[in-house]
Amino acid sequence: MTQLSQSNSETFAAASLAAKSGTEVRLEGVTKDFGLAKPAVDDITLRIEPGEFMTLLGPSGSGKTTTLNLIAGFEVLTKGQVLLNGQDVGALPPHKRNLGMLFQNYALFPHMSVYDNVAYPLRERKTAKDEIQRRVGEVLELVQLVGRDKHLPKQLSGGQQQRVALARAIVFNPKVLLLDEPLGALDRNLRGALQLEIRRIHREVGSTFVFVTHDQDEAMNLSDRIALFNEGEIEQVGAPEELYARPETLFTAKFLGDSNVFHLGKVSPIDNAVAWEDERWAVDANTVSPKVASDRGSALVVRPEGVSVSKNRSEVPPDANAVKATILDIEYLGSYRTLVLALGDARLNGRARIDAQSSDFSLGEEVVAWWRPYRQRLVAE
């Protein structure tokens, strides 16, 4: 009972801390032109809530890191505004923006001990000596590196070095923490462990986190919301579930997770059915992306877990959309099986996820793939 109330009060304390220390980051028409064919960042507008964990996700060269550098002040804006809590910081140099930054290669000062590295931002802020000692002790505890303060960075493992960098980036309670692919240099297991740690630290310090990655799983795992970048523009912003379940464009659907994709060409968004080869499929109005327009190509996408497979048409429910398919391969993945399919006459690559136990399919078999209309999504190409 006492334990419960204590943990409750801790939660409250953490919540009030979060409300206090989070900073809103607003990008208004942000543009960075390096003089190439297309601006690296092209007129981006994005509002990041105070205390939010926002991930800038995208393939390499999509402008996500440039956007982060524009927020940090390492790059100069070509056009637009960067606002922190409503204050335009576009003209401020990096050291006046009070932001924490975590780099992929840690960027620890090799000639300084762990302690001196972590104390660096506090000394730059003329913090009193005993206060520095207290803060560094606290934050080394937070990243679980107590007792390593006298080590030089080269005496630590990669994971430990990144924890030191994390400690150094949060020790001065920055308004916003910018993370530039901080886990990219680590191996898979370590990455998983540090993802958990970053989430925990985000909850505990309550600062706004802006995280850059090209790894969709990492983005899905960590973020409150994801801004998906494509060729210098934001393709879609939303919670991971939203981006996965309700992609607006084919790019989003393909970047996050697997999809079965049927290219439809131009369709009218108000039709309640679409045609593909000889099939006619019902379209549910609330599965149509707002970006679908009659002057732009569209595609119908269905996630593998939304697709069922039957031996023949008579087994398909009458309200389902169906397409003939050939089984090319069967992958056993422990908790489920994936059927690799050739869909329709075009023999499009497709996938269906089925029960791990069901084993009544064989390679080369002609089957029918089907799904309920609510499992599909009509997106813009």
Add this chain to the structure above:
Amino acid sequence: MTQLSLPRRAPNLSWLLLVPAVALMAGVVYVPLIQSAVRSFGDPPSLQEYADLFSDGITMTVFWRTLGSAVVVTLVTLVLGYPYAYMMTRASARVRGLLMTVVLVPFWTSAMARNFAWLILLERNGPVDRIFQFFGIHDVVFYQTTTGVTIAMTQVMLPFMVLPLYSALAGIDRKLLLAAQGLGSTPVKAFWKVFWPLSKVGVMSGLVLVFTLSMGFYITPALLGSPQNSMIAQLISQRATQLLDFAAAGALGTFVLIVTLVLVGMANSQGGSISAISVVVNTDSPKGNG
């Protein structure tokens, strides 16, 4: 239990690779060095020659003049060379190649040609003198003075400062400067707290190289200086070749060698803890991160 016979390993003879160089160094450098050191104690052995160094009234004057000029040359090459090496790390590959060539041209021209060029530049009524005369300044004399020698030596020594500096500076990860700025340092402070300490190895090796070379420099002082302003190397040469006083020349040579070794040893003990770091800087810097 059967005894397994291991294949006989051929004796490792790779140390033989050292023999030619060691033999050359021993024969040409160390044996004569020891000989001249032994000879400096005279026959019968005494410390008389060394006592004379301090009491003859000339040697110490020349020694301090040489040391002073070497210190000035070393510091001026550092002040000139550091920004140059720094800009070389920042420049594009093309400009870097150009800057590198500019540094190396003095290496490719003969030492005599370079020093005669200085002779012509600095002589009475030479170009430099005439520029000063043009402004009505007649009492500045570079030819056959320590100042003129020091100026010419600075130019000759500059590559020996720039090259080790460049290789040290090029190994420093520039992300560290961004990190320091992100953590609240002005660009200037980021340089002094992060970049400068990491460049100390290069600074130390540049200082040691230029200083030791300047201490024993012969040709520039011989051509540009005057007997009244001679440097240590000239004094040694004079005692050995003109006065045939090998004991005195040996004592002077040994004395300068010891002073130089002590100073270099002090510099190395300063740089010792830093050179360990430079290895880390060079190996940890990111390789082709997109």
